[in-house]
Amino acid sequence: MSDNRLDIVFTAPHPDDLEIGMGGTIAKMVKLGHRVGMIHMTNGEPTPRGNPETRMEEMHAAAKILGVQVVEMLGITNRELMDGPSARYKVATVLRKYRPKILVGMFGRTPGASPDHYQAQLITEASRFYSQLTKWNDRFDDTEPFRVDHLVYRPVRIAAEQHQFHSQFVIDITDTIDQKLEAIRCYQSQFDAERSKWLEHYVRSAAGAEGASTGVLFGETYALPRPLGVTDMVSLLGDWPIPPPFPPDNPPK
Numbered sequence: 429m430s431d432n433r434l435d436i437v438f439t440a441p442h443p444d445d446l447e448i449g450m451g452g453t454i455a456k457m458v459k460l461g462h463r464v465g466m467i468h469m470t471n472g473e474p475t476p477r478g479n480p481e482t483r484m485e486e487m488h489a490a491a492k493i494l495g496v497q498v499v500e501m502l503g504i505t506n507r508e509l510m511d512g513p514s515a516r517y518k519v520a521t522v523l524r525k526y527r528p529k530i531l532v533g534m535f536g537r538t539p540g541a542s543p544d545h546y547q548a549q550l551i552t553e554a555s556r557f558y559s560q561l562t563k564w565n566d567r568f569d570d571t572e573p574f575r576v577d578h579l580v581y582r583p584v585r586i587a588a589e590q591h592q593f594h595s596q597f598v599i600d601i602t603d604t605i606d607q608k609l610e611a612i613r614c615y616q617s618q619f620d621a622e623r624s625k626w627l628e629h630y631v632r633s634a635a636g637a638e639g640a641s642t643g644v645l646f647g648e649t650y651a652l653p654r655p656l657g658v659t660d661m662v663s664l665l666g667d668w669p670i671p672p673p674f675p676p677d678n679p680p681k
Contacts, residue, residue, distance in 0.1 A: 434498060435462040436530040439519060439552055441509055441544040442472035443487040443501065444615045448627070449534060449582050451494060451608035452601025452635065453648045458495040459604065465498035466491055467522055469515070469548055470506035478617035486618075490611040498526065511550035517567050519555035524571035531556050532580045535651065536587025545584060553579065581651040585634055593651035600644040605635055643669040 436457055440446045446454065446466050457464050468487060473480050484501065491499035502518045509515065523531065533552030538545045559568075560575040583591065601608065609628055612619070619627055632646075639647030658664050 535581035
C-alpha cells in the first residue's frame, strides 16, 4: 500500500466550502485516527476582497486547524467550473493518487449561490467512475486505475429542491464544532466581522438542528446514493440519548 494512501477524501469547488459544510466531520475523522484529504477544485478567486495568494494561505491555515494529512487545490478556473473531461481527469487523478475508500462531495443545486456547487457534484460523481478506467493512464498522469468503494453526499441546506435519499446518517460533531468554526474564521478575505457573525449563527443553528435529529448537540447530515448495508442492527443502534418524558424507573400508570 502506498505511503500516501488516504482513508477518505472530501472535495468541493472553492476553499471555504468544505470548512462550512463538512468541517466538523473532517476534524472528527482525523480525531478518530483516519487519514483525511481535502481537495479544492478551484482557488475561489476572483472575489471582492480576496486574491489567489491570500486564499491559498487561508486554505492551508484552515486545513492545519482541521488536522488533515493532505490539502490540495487543483487549479481549475473559478466561475468556469463545468463538468467535463478535463475536470474529471483532474479529480480522478487525485483519487488514483491517494486511493481512498470513501469520497465525499456536496449535493444539490444552489441557484441563490454559485452554480459551481452543482457542477462540483457532477464532477465528483463522474470522477469516481473515471478513476477506475483502464487503458487510459496517460489521461491521469500515468497513475494506475483505482475503484473508490463509497460515494457519500453532503446535502446542501440551501439547495433548490428537496431530495429523498436511499439512506442518510448524521455524524456527531459536538466535540469538533469549535474546530470547524475556527477553520471557517481563517477565511477573513471572504467573511468580514458582520458576515462572520451571521455565518457562525447559521453554522451553529444548522449543526444544532441536524444533531438534534439524532439526539446529539451538533451534527452534520450525509447521504448515500444506495441503501446502507448492515450486518448487526444491535451494534448499529446504540442507546438513545434524549431523555424520555418520564423517569425510566417510574413509568406512567
